Amino acid sequence: MPVYKNETAKKNQWYYSFQAKDSSGKTKTYTKRGFRTKKEAENAEIAIKDSMNKGTYIQPSKITFGQYLINWLDARTDLRNSTRTGYEMIIRRHITPAPISQTPLSEINAMTIENFMKQVHETEYSDSFKRNIFKVIHKSLRDAERKLLILRNPASLISKPKVAKKEMNYWTEEEAKAFLQAIHGHRLRVIFVLAIHCGMRMGEIRGLRLSDIDLKRGIVSVRHIMDSERNLQIGTKTNAGNRSISLSPFVIKEIDRRIQAIHQERNLAGDKYEDQGFLVCTKKGRPYLKHNCRDIWVRLLKKTGLRQIRFHDLRHTCASLLLGLGVHPKVVQERLGHSSVQITLDTYSHLAPNMQQDAANALQDLLK
Numbered sequence: 001m002p003v004y005k006n007e008t009a010k011k012n013q014w015y016y017s018f019q020a021k022d023s024s025g026k027t028k029t030y031t032k033r034g035f036r037t038k039k040e041a042e043n044a045e046i047a048i049k050d051s052m053n054k055g056t057y058i059q060p061s062k063i064t065f066g067q068y069l070i071n072w073l074d075a076r077t078d079l080r081n082s083t084r085t086g087y088e089m090i091i092r093r094h095i096t097p098a099p100i101s102q103t104p105l106s107e108i109n110a111m112t113i114e115n116f117m118k119q120v121h122e123t124e125y126s127d128s129f130k131r132n133i134f135k136v137i138h139k140s141l142r143d144a145e146r147k148l149l150i151l152r153n154p155a156s157l158i159s160k161p162k163v164a165k166k167e168m169n170y171w172t173e174e175e176a177k178a179f180l181q182a183i184h185g186h187r188l189r190v191i192f193v194l195a196i197h198c199g200m201r202m203g204e205i206r207g208l209r210l211s212d213i214d215l216k217r218g219i220v221s222v223r224h225i226m227d228s229e230r231n232l233q234i235g236t237k238t239n240a241g242n243r244s245i246s247l248s249p250f251v252i253k254e255i256d257r258r259i260q261a262i263h264q265e266r267n268l269a270g271d272k273y274e275d276q277g278f279l280v281c282t283k284k285g286r287p288y289l290k291h292n293c294r295d296i297w298v299r300l301l302k303k304t305g306l307r308q309i310r311f312h313d314l315r316h317t318c319a320s321l322l323l324g325l326g327v328h329p330k331v332v333q334e335r336l337g338h339s340s341v342q343i344t345l346d347t348y349s350h351l352a353p354n355m356q357q358d359a360a361n362a363l364q365d366l367l368k
Contacts (some may be wrong), residue, residue: 003041014038016045020052034151044148065108067100072140082227090136105149110157113137127163134160169309170316182304188296189281190258192314197319198245199336202311206287207232209277215256218247222337226292241337255279319348
C-alpha cells in the first residue's frame, strides 16, 4: 500500500500517494495528506481507487460545492418526496445563486459557511427555514466526509442556527366546541374532528384510508402520510408517528357518517368515481391537495368568526385539552405520535401547570 508517514508534520502525519492513469490516459500522481492514522489513509486510498475503477471518481479540487450538492441530492434515494422537494428548493433558490456554490468542494471551510450563513441570517426568512438551509449544507458535507471527499465536515465546527420558541397558540374548550357545532353537517367535518379529538396532522388525515379504520374496535391506524401533491408515502413523520389511536363514540359516529356519505357519492358519480379508498376525498373519490384542505379551513374559520389559529394548532388544542384533564403525558405522546415523551413535556409542560402542584400535594398527603 502506497501509504506514508510524514515525520516532520506535527499532527495528521499520514498520507497516500499513488500513480494511475486519468480519463485522458495520462499517468498522474494522486496524493492526499492530513490523515490522523495509517488506517484512515489506507481506507481513503481504497475508496478512491474503487471509484476510479467504477468510473465515478471526481477529483474534489475540480468539483464546485454547487455541483456536488446536485450530485449529492440525486444520489439520495432514501428521501421522502416532500423532503427531496424541500432540499431541491433550498439548493436551487438559496445556495446555487450564492458565491459559496462556486467554491471548490475541497476549499469549503468553516469561515466559508459562516459567511454564507451570515447573509442568510440577514434575510427575513423564519428561524426554522434558516436552520433548514444550514441542515442541507451540514448533511451534504457529512456525506462528503463519509465518502472521503473531504477530511472533515467544516459545518460540524459551527453552531446550528437557533430557532426561537414561539408562543403556543391553541383553542380553549369553549372555542373548540363552538367551531365543531358551527360546522355541523359540513361534508368534511371529519377532518377537524380528527384533528381536535385525535391530534392528527393534516398529512395523516389526508392519507387515512378506509382500510386503516376499524369502527368495531374503535381504532384508527396511522400508517401513511400524504404530501402536498397527493403522493401517499409509507410511514409517517417519525417512527412513533406510526400508531393506533383509540376513538371515542363521538368520533366513531362522525367517521361512520363520512363513510355513508362516500357510498352515496360513489353511487351518484357512477363510472366517473375513482375509488382510491380515502376517507377524505372529493365527490369523485380523489384525495384533496394540501392547499385545498387549507382553503376549506380558512373559509370555515372566517365563516364561524372564531379566533384565528393555524390548522396545525388544532393538534396543539388536542394536547392542551388532554393535559388539562390530567391525562398522563405518555398517553398524550402516544396519541400525537411524538418520537419521545420528552418532546411532549418540552412542548406542552406549560399547559399543565397543576402537575407540579399535584405532585407536591400528593407527597404531602403521603408523608404527613
